[in-house]
Amino acid sequence: MGTSCYVAEEIMENALHARDRVGVQDFVLLEDYRNEKSFIENLKKRFKENLIYTYIGSVLVSVNPYKDLGIYQKEYVDQYRNVNFYELPPHVFAIADTAYRFMREECRDQCILISGESGAGKTEASKKILQYLAAASYHATQVEHVKDKLLTSNPVLEAFGNAKTNRNDNSSRFGKYMDIEFNFMGAPLGGHILNYLLEKSRVVHQNPGERNFHIFYQLVMGADDNLLQKLFLQREPELYYYMNQGNSTTVYGVDDAAQFQVVKSALSVIDFTEEEEEALFMITASILHVGNIGFSEENGQAIIAQEKSVSSICKLLGCPEDVLKDALTHRTIEARGDTVVSPLNRDQAIYARDALSKAVYERQFKWLVQKLNNSLENKSESGRRTLMGLLDIYGFEIFQNNSFEQFCINYCNEKLQQLFIELTLKLEQEEYRREGIEWETIEYFNNKIICDLIEKQHKGVISVLDEECLRPGDATDVTFLDKLETTVGTHPHFLSYKVADNKTKKSLYREEFRLKHYAGDVTYKVEGFLDKNNDLLYRDLKKAMTKSSNLITKCTFPDCELTSKKRPDTVATQFKKSLSQLMDILMSKEPWYIRCIKPNDNKLSAQFDDTIVGHQVKYLGLMENLRVRRAGFAYRRPYEDFLKRYKCLCPSTWPDYQGNAIDGVEKLVNHLGYKSDDYRMGKTKLFIRLPRTLFETEDAFEQKKHDLATIIQAKFHGYSQKKKFLQMKMAATLIACYCRRYLAKKLLEKRRWAVKVIHRFIKGFITRNEPENEENKHFVQCVKAEYLRRLAQNLPKSVLDKSWAPAPVSCRKASELLQDMHRKWLARKYCKFISAESKAQALSHRLKVLASRQEICLHLFVGRLNVIPVNLYLQTLPHFLLNLWNLGRLTRTLITCFHLLNLPCLPIPYLRTLFGLPWFFRTLFLRGQFFIPSLHGSNSVLDQKVVADDLFKNKKQSYSQSVPKLFVENRL
């Protein structure tokens, strides 16, 4: 077992290396795994060969290729479906497939966390995962619609939430977490999207080379003339202030007009009505018009320069023009019950205008996400559901000028790093300790200290910022910085001009502070922090919006907002709360990581910048991740679970192991041939070092499943056949039962009939001597037939034999007649054999005595009428005539005999002989004698035949053949 296992291991190892065409496809196999350079070198080698994916255990590292590699088509989906993680080269589909299968098989919620800096390929990766899940998950007509919605939600969200930045032409300007809901069969049922911190400042301001959100350009370029006219827009993006600040209204390779059509059709898929669609475009257009409201200033008071724009806005949003105009140039302040209306100067009016645009756009975006969620909501199925989460959130940002937005984004990344540490590093090490597993502690930087610096109650940056925003008096960005220095100035991860040492001071301005993030130092300009955090929209503008008749604005600016006395949370606090909720969501799921890396800052496909990549490797914590992987165990399972799942792989644990689960697992791993270094037995769990070991076990389990399925199938087949057989047997028994019953019935009938026959026979026997009646008729007939049969067998053989079978009473008369007849026949027969000479002598002698012995002559005549020589006729005529009369009497006797015996008719040969006579004799005879008894009186045809045959079997010859022959001979 050991040797073969070792050989198999070798083969597997070789296969793995063979698959690593370039470098290693899993950093765990990297020789010099502590060296960052060799890590980057491996990435670079693979990138140059278009191998953009590499694993660190189960973490996928992806390098943006900036070109289409043709590795996401259907063939790839099919190739990666249901294939173990390490079987094929690393791919985003492999992560998606593994997470999907874990979710289905273990019924545990999963989440895929995609991180990386802007332009690293997070959104693309999340789209590929969605594409994979849609293609590989359960197919049925009812879920195709859900899949369509999930996929089409993307272009809509991208249109309203993405923009061209200097680092990414399609940069997501919001964080997105999407939950996809699956049923127990793995069919998607719906989804839910959570959005985080939309970069709304982009609505009113874009850096050179950048653009506003895509939807503005798509609408202006893609809407048909009618729609444009309705929206009071012109097909020239440069005409609109909110679109032209970056001097980059078009993006190379992007067709905004075509994209607009995609968005329009996507809106219809996600259940947008025409009115909603129109309302959405009206708001978008109105924001462009708001941007074009210019202000002049007179006596410190702002005056609207572009009245036309205001009227367009009012027509589009359906709000009163005067109310909006007033709101744009005045501010109502309520203090201690008094209401004071003060005019705004130009700057304040511009601020109010931009605040209005940002608020309207942000609320519209939130409404859009809500609408998407309504459309994606699973309304059909309840029951067991599992979730697959997809987090595509902004990566770490370090710019030249970093402001409030970068502060929030980097805070979010600190939180995600915390989660990573919690889930992979800290929990892991704590678990080893708990389980008593020998473990080399890995040193890693726990960024909790930075998270605390930012979010700690009363002592964190956000608390200080909120305090400054909410406190009465003249709070400014500078006072905020002062307060910050006072509160967190001594924190090791905080620096500002005031608290920094002389050397560091040189790299800082007075209005800046620096945070030492886990990914690197970032210097933030405090300018705008308070305003952005306050996110103030003057009450007058809110009021104007509540009067809007646009169905979306009406929803997003409810009247209750005006009456509510509660001050809304600041932006930072809202963000902090939503991040904390997000962490809870992610902590409750099994995480999978995709770490995206941008190879260069120029969006070029063939450029791999070691420094840029090195920086990302560092801040993504990949080296620490690798070290933990190498030192730790890839997989752990409570003994009970492991045994339950794989017990079928070992004869001693299958079908049930009676002892301790730990002993069972020990037997199991020994049977599977695990090497001592491959696993560790903890107190409650089994730890497996390399994923490969687990995958081999899983492969064996899959194989066994087939075997078990075959056994189950055979058993089931046997069971169903047995059931069928029993059914057939039952049917056969039933049929046999019916048959037996039928036969028994038949037998009974037969017996009844037999009883009847016997009864009749006995009755017949008792009354046999009585005249024939209904009761004895049958018996007598039988007796007659029997008598005739007996008689036929015992007839006297010679004239000298005087014996005669004794006849029963019913046949007595017939018997006498027959005996007489038979005696005569014997005599005639005897005469037949007398020679001609003897005959002649006897004849002459006889003729002499003929007259006196008339009786004998008659007998002779009866048998031999036709043998008397012709010359004697004349001499004996008188006697002859007399004898002829006697023949008639004989015939009559015979007929009477037949009649008594119930025989059908005269024997034919006899008749034939009779009819051979000259006509006058015949006539004479027939006149007096002709009588044939009816057939109906006979016993049966058979009886008649037997009787006839027996009686006349010897006569046939004599009557039909011998007699004419003799007659002729004698005549001659």
Ligand SMILES: Nc1ncnc2c1ncn2[C@@H]1O[C@H](COP(=O)(O)OP(=O)(O)OP(=O)(O)O)[C@@H](O)[C@H]1O
């Ligand atoms: N796997 C890939 N294959 C081909 N091109 C890719 C891939 N991933 C990313 N790209 C290219 O890189 C661009 C930027 O990718 P993406 O928008 O996904 O980055 P991001 O990390 O989401 O950025 P941001 O945080 O700004 O949204 C894409 O528009 C695409 O052109």
